[in-house]
Amino acid sequence: MPAEKAIPVAKPASKPGDVKIEQKLEGVIQEEKPVANKITVGHVHMSGCTGCLVSLADNYEGLFKILDDYADLVYALTLVDVRHVPEMDVALVEGSVCIQDEMAVEEIKETRRKAKVVVALGACASYGNITRFCRGGQWNQPQHESYLPIGDIIDVDVTLPGCPPGPQSIRNVCVMAYLLLQGTDEQKALAAAYLTPLMNLAKRGTEACGCDLMYDVINQGLCMGCGTCAATCPVRAITMVYGKPQVDRDLCIKCGACYAQCPRSFFNFDVINEFESITELIGAAMGQGGE
Amino acid sequence: MVLGNYKSAVAARSTDKGILSASQDGGIVTQLFAFALDEGIIDGAIVAGPGAEPWMPEPVVATTKAELLAARGTRYTISPNMALIKEATRSYGLDKVGIVGTPCQMQGLRKAQLYPIGMRDVPDKIALAIGIFCMENFPYQGLETMVEDHCTVKMESAVKMDIGKGKFSVYTERGGLSQIPLKLTHKYEQPGCHVCLDYVSNLADVSTGSVGTPDGWSTVFVRTKVGDGVWARAVDAGCFETKPIEEVKPGLELVTKLATDKITKNQKTVEARASFGVKADGSGKALRNPYL
Numbered sequence: 299m300p301a302e303k304a305i306p307v308a309k310p311a312s313k314p315g316d317v318k319i320e321q322k323l324e325g326v327i328q329e330e331k332p333v334a335n336k337i338t339v340g341h342v343h344m345s346g347c348t349g350c351l352v353s354l355a356d357n358y359e360g361l362f363k364i365l366d367d368y369a370d371l372v373y374a375l376t377l378v379d380v381r382h383v384p385e386m387d388v389a390l391v392e393g394s395v396c397i398q399d400e401m402a403v404e405e406i407k408e409t410r411r412k413a414k415v416v417v418a419l420g421a422c423a424s425y426g427n428i429t430r431f432c433r434g435g436q437w438n439q440p441q442h443e444s445y446l447p448i449g450d451i452i453d454v455d456v457t458l459p460g461c462p463p464g465p466q467s468i469r470n471v472c473v474m475a476y477l478l479l480q481g482t483d484e485q486k487a488l489a490a491a492y493l494t495p496l497m498n499l500a501k502r503g504t505e506a507c508g509c510d511l512m513y514d515v516i517n518q519g520l521c522m523g524c525g526t527c528a529a530t531c532p533v534r535a536i537t538m539v540y541g542k543p544q545v546d547r548d549l550c551i552k553c554g555a556c557y558a559q560c561p562r563s564f565f566n567f568d569v570i571n572e573f574e575s576i577t578e579l580i581g582a583a584m585g586q587g588g589e
Numbered sequence: 590m591v592l593g594n595y596k597s598a599v600a601a602r603s604t605d606k607g608i609l610s611a612s613q614d615g616g617i618v619t620q621l622f623a624f625a626l627d628e629g630i631i632d633g634a635i636v637a638g639p640g641a642e643p644w645m646p647e648p649v650v651a652t653t654k655a656e657l658l659a660a661r662g663t664r665y666t667i668s669p670n671m672a673l674i675k676e677a678t679r680s681y682g683l684d685k686v687g688i689v690g691t692p693c694q695m696q697g698l699r700k701a702q703l704y705p706i707g708m709r710d711v712p713d714k715i716a717l718a719i720g721i722f723c724m725e726n727f728p729y730q731g732l733e734t735m736v737e738d739h740c741t742v743k744m745e746s747a748v749k750m751d752i753g754k755g756k757f758s759v760y761t762e763r764g765g766l767s768q769i770p771l772k773l774t775h776k777y778e779q780p781g782c783h784v785c786l787d788y789v790s791n792l793a794d795v796s797t798g799s800v801g802t803p804d805g806w807s808t809v810f811v812r813t814k815v816g817d818g819v820w821a822r823a824v825d826a827g828c829f830e831t832k833p834i835e836e837v838k839p840g841l842e843l844v845t846k847l848a849t850d851k852i853t854k855n856q857k858t859v860e861a862r863a864s865f866g867v868k869a870d871g872s873g874k875a876l877r878n879p880y881l
Contacts, residue, residue: 519876538672540730562879565700565880569703576703
């Protein structure tokens with residue numbers, strides 16, 4: 299005779315007595331005093347490393363201030379249980395797009411359709427960065443070989459390079475995006491002026507490299523040897539030799555920080571001359587008060 | 590606006606004879622950083638220290654008065670001080686960074702504070718930025734040619750170099766003085782200086798330079814709240830001898846004239862770049878303009 303099949307024991311009708319339910323959460327908890335006119339922000343994760351999101355989080359209490367007063371985080375798979383790309387005022391997109399990954403391509407297109415402002419957050423979204431070096435051939439998707447910065451698939455409004463972009467730069471972009479969408483006319487004008495160079499970077503293209511310092515600064519007769527590029531390079535690929543940048547191109551990961559940070563790439567006097575008042579304004583917005 | 594925003598302008602010099610013994614002018618940068626170090630306003634400063642070759646500066650993070658003293662004197666060649674701005678907040682572990690630099694380096698600094706693209710933690714850790722006046726700079730090989738060929742002085746023998754009153758002057762350790770008209774130095778200027786629209790470090794907290802005041806003194810602009818606070822404390826502490834700028838010759842009039850000359854000339858260069866080449870339709874083809 300065949301062995302008798304084990305019959306599953308029926309689940310107890312009621313929970314065992316040693317499990318205590320202290321509190322039951324019901325529905326969505328509303329903020330006690332919702333702040334009016336918050337903008338909606340989403341974090342869209344393409345082929346990135348989450349380092350850009352960590353960089354946003356590294357604003358510490360500054361991030362809480364932003365979420366308390368200026369922005370609702372409506373989408374971020376790492377932090378929020380919202381499964382599909384919703385409507386957003388600002389989409390912070392990190393990572394590049396693998397064009398052999400159908401879902402990734404669909405998600406970036408969906409992001410453009412759903413977002414008023416698309417920010418390429420970090421070097422991968424902006425310029426491809428380390429994913430420029432991808433060429434497939436690894437298990438278990440050896441055909442996943444082509445990665446493009448998001449600007450090659452969708453129109454990007456604001457490019458914020460850096461690997462990772464500095465926390466303070468993401469904070470500044472968030473605060474300025476809020477002022478642009480919800481501020482007074484004066485604040486809107488300031489925010490537009492602040493964001494203009496980052497919008498121009500988006501228009502400039504999706505390629506970046508230490509070579510940019512040659513093509514667009516030294517070759518153009520604009521380098522004055524300040525050394526900023528060497529400081530900003532995350533992999534120390536730039537040394538200053540007789541006062542000019544020397545790029546070790548086999549070290550360079552193509553993040554675009556050196557060119558973007560160079561004071562001879564963009565230098566908008568209208569904004570930077572006001573560094574003292576703008577720093578104070580951002581400080582005040584972040585609740586840091588006066589001096 | 591050729592002199593930028595400022596709260597006050599004075600003629601000043603350090604009261605420390607030790608500092609003045611080898612300072613370029615009034616010892617303002619060395620004295621102000623030394624005071625700021627003592628008072629804990631900064632815990633280090635990026636300055637142009639001695640480099641690998643004679644008269645070649647090397648950016649260093651100075652955390653002692655001795656290191657500040659070693660950086661005294663103008664080196665008329667490029668010292669990429671901004672190259673250390675992030676490292677000062679990393680392995681050096683500084684929380685309150687001082688930096689001295691030319692106008693363009695002050696521009697790089699303020700851009701890094703407002704648009705800190707690869708400059709994590711830098712914006713909030715800048716405690717005191719001192720800018721120096723700068724008409725133009727020279728590549729090292731250009732300076733070498735000016736000193737060794739035109740002035741016939743060995744680089745190692747020079748103890749001071751100075752640009753003023755239309756001349757480039759080299760003083761030697763044995764008391765010699767060799768001068769050439771500034772005109773002869775023009776071709777050795779760093780090309781990137783020709784699009785610079787700032788003479789007196791408009792974006793510094795405090796800026797200082799030689800022009801406007803007698804030898805041994807400096808012209809000082811106090812520009813920001815930070816600069817105002819530090820300067821007032823240093824003056825109260827007796828660090829500086831000061832005179833109202835109106836009472837010294839040639840005063841702000843000459844500073845304004847030179848600043849206007851520099852900006853007018855370089856603005857023309859910037860504009861000429863807009864039609865540097867030729868397009869197919871015969872109109873001008875532009876070189877890049879960083880200010881647009």
